[in-house]
Amino acid sequence: MATTEHGTAQFRPASDNSLLVYFDQHISLAAHQHVAKLLRLLELQPISGIANLHPAYCSVLVKFDALKLRHDELENRLRLYLDRLDEGSLPEPRHREIPVCYGGEYGPDLAEVSDTHSLSAQQAIDLHVSATYIVYFLGFVPGFAYLGGLPEALATPRLPMPRRRVPPGSVGIAGHQSGVYPFATPGGWRLIGRTPLAMFRPDRAAMSFLSIGDRVHFTPISPERFAALENT
């Protein structure tokens, strides 16, 4: 089934029960806002037969009940939503602070990242702390936020061999992205620090500490402060 277009959006079937809606072919704030607006509109006015939504940088995967909807029927319904994307405005972004203990056992790749860019460890930390990040989407595992806004001078490729287990709370860098691992999972991002904050807690009303669209700052803390916060 071929790709079809609607304005700036493209539709492409991903499986017999899912459809990808692309807003762009590269990461941009404009595409991100379209993703966030479509997500919001579909949450406010759900389409019967849609089972799940997987937002990403510039696309949304829409999973549906294949016994109730066909790709073309869903496309037609979604076109009406796409025409109305600019009607509603997104809520004012929240500001979230994430305390991070950088380097050492908390960030085993900090030295390599700073060496790669001919920076001192402190300069690398200062750069990471200086930026305002934006949560493009949550994906991969529960509560994992893909953060855009990493300073160019810190952009570093993934590890050639992913770690089998990354400690929960680890703060990583991959390309132009930064992110925090909520759980002990395998992972290939370069780890520069660790936060004592729980990024995902099922006993909290808002389970994920971060939501799509949030603005994020990292604050450096000492190992002592890390230990104190970890026990709260």
Next chain:
Amino acid sequence: MRAIEVKAPGLFTTVQDLGREGFGPLGVSPSGSADPIALRLGNRLVGNPEDAAALEMTLLGGAFLFPEGAILALSGSDFGATLDHVAVDPWTSFEARPGQTLLLGPTRSGARSYLCVQGGIAAKPFLGSASTHTLSGLGGFEGRPLRKGDVLSIAGASQPHRSRTVVLHLLSRLSPRNILRCTPGPQSEWFPESSQRLFYNSTYLVSEESNRMGLRLEGPSIPLSSGGHMITEGVSLGAIQVPGGGSPIILFVEQQTTGGYPKIANVISADLPGVGQLRPRDEIHFERVAFAVARSLLQEQEELLSSQELIQE
């Protein structure tokens, strides 16, 4: 509440129901039983709603003591079960009297067997489902596979046993296949025709490194043409992604919600329950079908699954 005492956990036994759909925006994948056909039928055998929580065993079953008794059914693959040393058949309900132990062995057919209990397994729901999501340690029984000494609770009050069995000649129409039918993936066109031919004409082996997150395949590696520039995007259940090394991976029930590798194809919904029965070293093939065919196969399967004739009292 009546209990189930875990005398031996088996290789990898978790509490599963039909999963939690709808939480992709939080990064939470549905999880749920690897073979939902087996779970749904097993639950019907003991008079449960199809989505009740049961135990999913993998390759090697466990031993379970029922101090107050229970109405049970085993579905999916045959793990050679005995109840106090007397063989019990899969796909048929039976009663464990107080103090009896159900013992399961290594599989005699596919990867997974389901132990369904009348009333269902009691578990604190996470996002509306009792399904264990092992990677994040959420849901199910303490978010993890069972261990020796665990004590589970059976939900609901005890009902008298009504013997039920699945009609085997109808069940055979729902059997897992080793030819997995696929629709094109969102990046199919990034793979040159020669790569597509290789993919659809080769035999692949399920790797030992396969689990509920994904099945790694061994076989001819699939060359990618220059293609486009891949940006992390949402991934669907059954997506067949091809990382740089060229060895395909089928994303499965405990999948990541987004991913950055191109997808050459996607296993059709009707064949996904059978993927849950694939064992390491099993040989599989892929066959391309049209979206309309995938849809009608799913409709046929669903009609058979929901028919009254499938289960005999």
